[in-house]
Amino acid sequence: SQKIEQNSEALNIQEGKTATLTCNYTNYSPAYLQWYRQDPGRGPVFLLLIRENEKEKRKERLKVTFDTTLKQSLFHITASQPADSATYLCAPVGVEGGKLIFGQGTELSVKP
């Protein structure tokens, strides 16, 4: 069955550094993948979508890559700030299409 895995351990980095979060998927090939940010006590907020024919997508300080050979997406935040501290969820579209399958999320903490 389709399986999504994100770094289970929290990621702690220093302000100004680049944060890199990993999302691995197995047993299928999603046509696209979305990334969301979730703050404590709030619902997820959409950040970026990348399609299988796109190797890389950028939005301001955010960059997402999609390697269909490795079955992996990387999410980068450059020049990280304490305000970037949150949990980040990857969500590839499922095998049936249309419905997203969410990873468990990676908690990012950026220290000043």
Added chain:
Amino acid sequence: NAGVTQTPKFRILKIGQSMTLQCTQDMNHNYMYWYRQDPGMGLKLIYYSVGAGITDKGEVPNGYNVSRSTTEDFPLRLELAAPSQTSVYFCASSPDRVNQPQHFGDGTRLSIL
């Protein structure tokens, strides 16, 4: 813009009680979804709807029911609350199911004791 609004924000139920979690969106989105999120776990899809009058089961539908009488509203019903249903419930909407971001409410935190 209100976006997706969920009520109540918090609720404590006794085992066997029933309740309805409300969800309404003002973006005229066709697709609506209900998820549950348990600690350390990803969001699990409970039910979804592609338009008024049409609903379908997601990954974890047992113990829940939904209805979609209008485009705006998508309530989730728990008939006989069980401790395993203690969770945070999120409602989301999107214009359609392909390549569109989902817009989430801020959740209902439900405890069954």
